[in-house]
Amino acid sequence: MSTPTQSPHPVAKPAEDEVEIRIVSHSNLFYWWPVWAVGFVMGLMTLIDNHRLVVVPDTAEARRDWEVKVEGKPEPREAIVVEKAQDEKHQKHLPAEDPAAGPTSKPAQPKLHMAATGVYGVMFAMTLLLVIVITNVPLRGMWSVVVIITVILMIIIFWLAGWWDPILRTLYLLDIRINAAGYFFVSLILFAVWLITFLFFDQQTYMIFTPGQLKVRTEIGGGEKAYDTSGMTVEKQRSDLFRHWILGLGSGDLVVNTTGAGVHHFDLPNVLFIGKKAHDIEELLKQKMGGEHNK
Numbered sequence: 001m002s003t004p005t006q007s008p009h010p011v012a013k014p015a016e017d018e019v020e021i022r023i024v025s026h027s028n029l030f031y032w033w034p035v036w037a038v039g040f041v042m043g044l045m046t047l048i049d050n051h052r053l054v055v056v057p058d059t060a061e062a063r064r065d066w067e068v069k070v071e072g073k074p075e076p077r078e079a080i081v082v083e084k085a086q087d088e089k090h091q092k093h094l095p096a097e098d099p100a101a102g103p104t105s106k107p108a109q110p111k112l113h114m115a116a117t118g119v120y121g122v123m124f125a126m127t128l129l130l131v132i133v134i135t136n137v138p139l140r141g142m143w144s145v146v147v148i149i150t151v152i153l154m155i156i157i158f159w160l161a162g163w164w165d166p167i168l169r170t171l172y173l174l175d176i177r178i179n180a181a182g183y184f185f186v187s188l189i190l191f192a193v194w195l196i197t198f199l200f201f202d203q204q205t206y207m208i209f210t211p212g213q214l215k216v217r218t219e220i221g222g223g224e225k226a227y228d229t230s231g232m233t234v235e236k237q238r239s240d241l242f243r244h245w246i247l248g249l250g251s252g253d254l255v256v257n258t259t260g261a262g263v264h265h266f267d268l269p270n271v272l273f274i275g276k277k278a279h280d281i282e283e284l285l286k287q288k289m290g291g292e293h294n295k
Contacts, residue, residue, distance in 0.1 A: 026269075029194055029197050030194070039183045054080065056082065060081065061080065097109070112180075213228065218266065230259065232256065237255060248270065248272070250273060255267055
């Protein structure tokens with residue numbers, strides 16, 4: 001009769017106390033990622049567009065039939081020409097390459113990358129305004145539904161009334177232009193601040209769940225406090241459709257209530273992947289309760 005043999009290297013199971021779930025609260029700056037993302041895209045598209053910005057005085061005139069001499073022969077050219085004033089005192093000039101050399105020195109050549117269309121600037125401005133409104137005007141629960149239904153009804157009403165054509169024509173006249181350097185400067189600074197906040201400052205506000213214990217730090221630079229998880233309730237709130245689902249990609253707020261002699265209420269806003277993390281916390285608490293019942 002054979003006897004079972006044990007492996008010389010048994011697999012070690014992690015101790016129950018080693019299991020922990022870390023929940024990090026992010027600032028509202030996290031929801032600003034569309035601004036720097038759209039800014040980078042618009043800056044890249046402006047470079048691909050490959051046009052240049054020309055700064056001219058208000059007396060300049062653009063025409064397609066200016067005659068210029070090429071090797072002594074007059075030929076028609078497209079050009080922008082500054083009108084000649086009656087006296088030199090009132091004469092306006094193109095920007096000089098070296099302002100210190102005087103206004104009549106060598107003119108500056110077009111270098112700033114600028115798109116030929118103003119659509120890029122309009123898209124960036126609209127994205128910026130939408131993010132500002134969404135992150136500062138919370139619309140929870142039924143308010144989100146009311147806003148969505150209202151927007152849909154307004155779209156249908158405007159369409160039935162025939163108002164969309166004049167509105168779109170008016171918006172087409174809206175011309176907002178930012179050069180490539182402007183897009184990249186704003187986007188790069190915002191992205192750097194966003195990344196530092198996301199990776200460092202946001203990590204200072206957290207909850208750590210372990211079997212039987214909850215560690216909490218609710219403010220940057222504050223101390224860490226520990227609480228017993230017996231009878232603790234955990235609730236996820238993901239009622240702000242625009243902030244949590246659209247900009248937060250499934251984020252939400254975590255609400256924790258402790259029991260016992262010292263009852264505490266904690267709100268941890270802007271937690272990423274709140275659904276999975278809330279489920280993991282519930283499973284951890286169930287394991288703890290099951291272990292206490294088995295003792």
